[in-house]
Amino acid sequence: MTSTTVWPKGIIQVKVPLPFSLKWVNSYLLRDEKGYTLIDPGLHTPESIETWNAALAEHDIVIQDIHTIVLTHQHPDHYGLAGWFQQRTGAPVLISPRSYAYIVKMWGKDRSYAAELVALYRQHGMPEHLLDAMPPHLESFMDKVSPQPEVTFIEAGGVLRMAGMDWQMIDAPGHASGQLCFYAPERKWMICGDQVLPNITPNVSVVPGDEGGELEQFLGSLKQLGAYEVELAFPGHRDPFTGFGLRIEELIDHHKRRLESIAERVKEEGCTGYAMCERLFGARIAGNPHNLRFAMSETLAHLFHLEQRNEISSSIRDGVIVYQA
Ligand SMILES: [Zn+2]
Incomplete structure (x- = not known):
């Protein structure tokens, strides 16, 4: 099995290996006239770097062609290699302020x-x-998220240019506070991080500092995302998929059943x-x-x-x- 797949408009999906049951995280390379935007580079392990070296070679990409690094959210399997790539490319690492606040809390100097x-x-x-x-x-996880990058903030409500298209940045909390999804109206594509995944149910976790509202935020965000017309979704795990709206309904149903069964117990x-x-x-x-x-x-x-x-x-x-x- 090759670790890369090319999608329309030349979007390259790189399956970066993970030492957990999730098996891999999806990184995406989006090409434009200046080079590439890299979304969610993966966890920093020797296996990930081996995968990246092979993937870049396979597509004749020089690492310095990567001009921007974008993070959907702060989880280590998405964030871990951001600093490693920044050291080699000088590229800015874009992330939302709330996601970054968690990075500081988890892996900053005074991590609490x-x-x-x-x-x-x-x-x-x-x-x-x-x-x-x-x-x-x-x-x-410390060595799997090091070196850590200098970051530049991006905010929901703004627009980011990637692959020669405008992508709307959407606040998508619940799985990770501060997570961003990116929607390109031109093609009706959604880069959805871990908010909507095919086959697996995104984890919704109570975490210190944001206690209590996670599931409510997650369900609210799903309803909001469900209003977008999406022809192809690019998730953080598994493969790009169609039927985005249907998948959202399934996830809402899953939590409804789960809530009923827990209340019963x-x-x-x-x-x-x-x-x-x-x-x-x-x-x-x-x-x-x-x-x-x-x-x-x-x-x-x-x-x-x-x-x-x-x-x-x-x-x-x-x-x-x-x-x-
Ligand atoms: Zn995640």
């Missing part, structure tokens, strides 16, 4: 993210030995966020800090949403938050 995440999970009943595994797990038996996470994902999830973090934060996103809608309530017992009907 891990401690805040541990405090959040502790409140929701995660056992101490699992909490202990979180900071080293998060710290293990809370009615059966009140429990902590961690106990609900185990009930939903199985005790085995605890064996992998990466998967546990996604499962726990997604469980909390649903519980918080149900509580905001007054379908369940919570109280504090022995310092831990317990949900009940």
Whole structure:
């Protein structure tokens, strides 16, 4: 399997490998008269660099042809190589201010993210030995996001020129605060980051600093994106796809069912966020800090949403938050 695919208008999709169950992240190279815009370069690993060297050679691209680097959002699998590319190209790295605020929180000099995440999970009943595994797990990403780039801010509501077309920048929160999608009316194309993915459900996570509104924001953003006429969507994972509107409906449905089933389970038996996470994902999830973090934060996103809608309530017992009907 080759790691690149060429789409209309010469857009090159590069599948940059990931050491997680997601397998790869999509980077896109968009050509114009000056060279290339690179979207979401991938995680910084030796395998990613090998893939990039091969991909650039395959398409006769010299790395200095890349004049702009654009990030849909701050997650390490999208952001990690931005600084590496910037060092080699001098290209500006464009990102939204809110996404960048998370980068500073996660990987800045005074990074506070891990401690805040541990405090959040502790409140929701995660056992101490699992909490202990979180900071080293998060710290293990440092070399995969280094060197870190100098960034230039772009804002939702503006327009970005890529591949000789104007792309509208759309705020798309919920999966990642500050995420941007890019819509080209000329071709009805949408670069959608991780907000809408084919085959897999984008993770919606409660994260420190933005607690509570994630699922509401995600569902609101999906409704907003659903209003766009999209002929081809370029996602952050899996392959470009058609049927964007239909996929959005499926995702909204998925969360509706998930919310119903969680509300039902809370009615059966009140429990902590961690106990609900185990009930939903199985005790085995605890064996992998990466998967546990996604499962726990997604469980909390649903519980918080149900509580905001007054379908369940919570109280504090022995310092831990317990949900009940
Ligand atoms: Zn993401």
